[in-house]
Amino acid sequence: MAKKKTDTNKSPRKQFKMPSFKLSSQQKLVFGSFLVIFGFILFMAFLSSLFTGKADQSTLSDFASREVKPENWVSKSGAWLSDFFIQRGFGVASFIISGLIFLSGIYVLMNLSKSKLWSHWFWGLLIVIWLSVLFGFFGNTNDILGGTIGFEVNMYLQDYIGKIGTSLLLLFGLITYLAVRFKVTFESFTTVFKSAKRNINDEFSDLNEDVIVPLDNNLSEEAEAIKSAFEISEENNEPVIIKKEPKPIFETTPLVVKPAIKDDFEDDLDIEIEVEKVAEEASETDNLSDKLVEDFGQFDPTLELSKYQFPPLDLLKKYDSEGITINQEELEENKNRIVDTLKNYNIGIASIKATIGPTVTLYEIVPDAGVRISKIKNLEDDIALSLSALGIRIIAPIPGKGTIGIEVPNKNSTIVSMRSVIASKKFQSSDMQLPIALGKTISNETFVVDLAKMPHLLMAGATGQGKSVGLNAVLTSLLYKKHPAEVKFVLVDPKKVELTLFNKIERHYLAKLPDSEEAIITDNTKVINTLNSLCIEMDNRYELLKNALCRNIAEYNVKFKARKLNPNDGHQFLPYIVLVVDEFADLIMTAGKEVETPIARLAQLARAIGIHLIIATQRPSVNVITGIIKANFPARIAFRVTSKIDSRTILDGSGADQLIGRGDMLFTQGNDLIRVQCAFVDTPEVEKITEYIGSQKAYPDAYLLPEYVGEESGTSLDIDISDRDKLFREAAEVIVTAQQGSASLLQRKLKLGYNRAGRLIDQLEAAGIVGPFEGSKARMVLITDLVALDKHLENETL
Numbered sequence: 001m002a003k004k005k006t007d008t009n010k011s012p013r014k015q016f017k018m019p020s021f022k023l024s025s026q027q028k029l030v031f032g033s034f035l036v037i038f039g040f041i042l043f044m045a046f047l048s049s050l051f052t053g054k055a056d057q058s059t060l061s062d063f064a065s066r067e068v069k070p071e072n073w074v075s076k077s078g079a080w081l082s083d084f085f086i087q088r089g090f091g092v093a094s095f096i097i098s099g100l101i102f103l104s105g106i107y108v109l110m111n112l113s114k115s116k117l118w119s120h121w122f123w124g125l126l127i128v129i130w131l132s133v134l135f136g137f138f139g140n141t142n143d144i145l146g147g148t149i150g151f152e153v154n155m156y157l158q159d160y161i162g163k164i165g166t167s168l169l170l171l172f173g174l175i176t177y178l179a180v181r182f183k184v185t186f187e188s189f190t191t192v193f194k195s196a197k198r199n200i201n202d203e204f205s206d207l208n209e210d211v212i213v214p215l216d217n218n219l220s221e222e223a224e225a226i227k228s229a230f231e232i233s234e235e236n237n238e239p240v241i242i243k244k245e246p247k248p249i250f251e252t253t254p255l256v257v258k259p260a261i262k263d264d265f266e267d268d269l270d271i272e273i274e275v276e277k278v279a280e281e282a283s284e285t286d287n288l289s290d291k292l293v294e295d296f297g298q299f300d301p302t303l304e305l306s307k308y309q310f311p312p313l314d315l316l317k318k319y320d321s322e323g324i325t326i327n328q329e330e331l332e333e334n335k336n337r338i339v340d341t342l343k344n345y346n347i348g349i350a351s352i353k354a355t356i357g358p359t360v361t362l363y364e365i366v367p368d369a370g371v372r373i374s375k376i377k378n379l380e381d382d383i384a385l386s387l388s389a390l391g392i393r394i395i396a397p398i399p400g401k402g403t404i405g406i407e408v409p410n411k412n413s414t415i416v417s418m419r420s421v422i423a424s425k426k427f428q429s430s431d432m433q434l435p436i437a438l439g440k441t442i443s444n445e446t447f448v449v450d451l452a453k454m455p456h457l458l459m460a461g462a463t464g465q466g467k468s469v470g471l472n473a474v475l476t477s478l479l480y481k482k483h484p485a486e487v488k489f490v491l492v493d494p495k496k497v498e499l500t501l502f503n504k505i506e507r508h509y510l511a512k513l514p515d516s517e518e519a520i521i522t523d524n525t526k527v528i529n530t531l532n533s534l535c536i537e538m539d540n541r542y543e544l545l546k547n548a549l550c551r552n553i554a555e556y557n558v559k560f561k562a563r564k565l566n567p568n569d570g571h572q573f574l575p576y577i578v579l580v581v582d583e584f585a586d587l588i589m590t591a592g593k594e595v596e597t598p599i600a601r602l603a604q605l606a607r608a609i610g611i612h613l614i615i616a617t618q619r620p621s622v623n624v625i626t627g628i629i630k631a632n633f634p635a636r637i638a639f640r641v642t643s644k645i646d647s648r649t650i651l652d653g654s655g656a657d658q659l660i661g662r663g664d665m666l667f668t669q670g671n672d673l674i675r676v677q678c679a680f681v682d683t684p685e686v687e688k689i690t691e692y693i694g695s696q697k698a699y700p701d702a703y704l705l706p707e708y709v710g711e712e713s714g715t716s717l718d719i720d721i722s723d724r725d726k727l728f729r730e731a732a733e734v735i736v737t738a739q740q741g742s743a744s745l746l747q748r749k750l751k752l753g754y755n756r757a758g759r760l761i762d763q764l765e766a767a768g769i770v771g772p773f774e775g776s777k778a779r780m781v782l783i784t785d786l787v788a789l790d791k792h793l794e795n796e797t798l
């Protein structure tokens, strides 16, 4: 895939740098043994000072004199070191220091992990300080328990926070140590407490129970003692039941034998069962990703354009004629006409209710019992005539309700502004993947749908009925809700004028072929390349999803954000891609099968990997909207069309021919038809939005789609060196470095299409770098390393 690499690896890692000393094996032996011996000497000196320390005090001042003989087992040095570390230093906690030095020697000798050793030192010294302060708390100035440091620190702390404060600080230090070092949590405390409590209870109940003492001959001394203490009849050699006095609970009673099987089953039922939760074994990548997330937080795809500002609502226009005004007279008039017309045909009405929408009002009627619905349905034209209005639609019955609906256009329709739908709570708070605010329904509710769920949209309508406005509404919705990192548009505009405004956001939101200058495609031959390139992108994405064990793009992106996918394996955050074709009929007329095949492929397969198609046409005839296209576009929008046949082609039923135009539309997602007044967004508004976005910092280039080389460019083996692909050398290096001769590796690493990668492999074979095709296995790489590759290629050119 041709997209800049998100450089997660490049971010500076805040890792503690370990000092590293490079020692030869001999040096390690010498240095290691020195540390072991020194550690041991130190330990002996310290140990000795516990007994001889006081006596040696006087000898310290005469260190140079050989006459003075200290009692320390390590003589003068021992006395001096002990005085330095224990008396003047950290007190008895200094033993840990000798241990750490000894341990360091072992680590050096055995060449063990240095980072572990540093960690031992770090934690060890912390314990030394803590213990010294703790002992200093209880000691006095010359006490060897806490040493001078422990005592002085204590004095200092007590001056400022008092005894209570110091003891609490020590407790806090202990808790912090346990929490950080041993990952102890509050829950583990409570669990330990609970199980201790349970043990104590058990112990108590045991002590009060009768205990069976088996009379075996190999009794321990204690058993013998107990045996003699209580009278046990040895004659019958049978277990005797003795009554045991309650003993202190913590005393161990090895002779107490609990009955293996209790007779009393009811007691068994009382035993609490402790269910231990076994944490699922986290895989290695999980651990790594957790650590990465801990260090850097979740991956943020918007980071590159972190200062990007979404367009403000003010860029959209407010309309005066907005907001529904109820014209009571009109309502009354229409109601009377409907009732009268139906009466003329002997249809009685039990009740009638009106719902006023922005362009049409829905009259819901409940006919008298016994009236056949088909009878009302047949009166559609008569009712329209009597109401002298266009665009009457009868819904008989309204799905889900036991009523019949008659939609009558309002005399004064109101414009549904884009601003009102974008500002609506429904749109703003929607958590859909690709939310689109299409307009308002007949009950004046904002109509928001998820393009990702559709998953592709077919839009049709006669010319001048609001298709372009509809497309702009879709694009505007996405611009208001999605960051440039999250969605990319591929715009196809054979009419050349409809979508030109979006050129300004090329480097933010558009995707294009690597070698094309304009991101918006107006040339039909380029459309074919782009569609095929999208197919390659789709295949590449499926490969990524497969490797990441994800079923769809949403799961994949969640995993990627959680840093569970390694960018070095080609993984990257995948933006949604929305392909918009403004005049599909024109494309089909000029390119026919060549566009239909990739469109159908995309429509069939692309939903899971985040490529969604929106196709608009003004000629909804069967040769444009073919069966295969229709089958894969369950979501359809019909603006007004001129004939029932066209309506049937789009919606599989009539209705679109009865709309009133100007954004009045029917939406279906496979089942019910919903009448919606499309939101109106004018060209100047779109211009302002694109200008606003375009003036902000952008990516260096549009999102690059994989390269597609048409079939005619040939796939034959190019043996001639001068005919080689310009990425030949790079490809050779990738293959030799990875020692794996596969086209998909090239596709991933060099972001190529399948064809080009395949051709490169052929050329590499011809150059003797990889072996011949071996079926499902990767080809053998004949060059071992990059130096050999350089030589090989040099020899070739000679």
Ligand SMILES: Nc1ncnc2c1ncn2[C@@H]1O[C@H](COP(=O)(O)OP(=O)(O)OP(=O)(O)O)[C@@H](O)[C@H]1O
Pocket (backbone or CB within 6 Å): 415, 416, 461, 462, 463, 464, 465, 466, 467, 468, 469, 470, 618, 662, 663, 664, 677, 678, 679, 680, 681
């Ligand atoms: N939702 C709407 N609300 C109000 N008026 C609308 C709406 N949609 C379209 N119109 C009116 O209809 C006119 C034509 O709309 P639009 O350009 O979208 O039609 P079209 O179907 O794209 O036509 P063509 O196929 O010829 O491009 C607009 O200029 C506008 O005046």
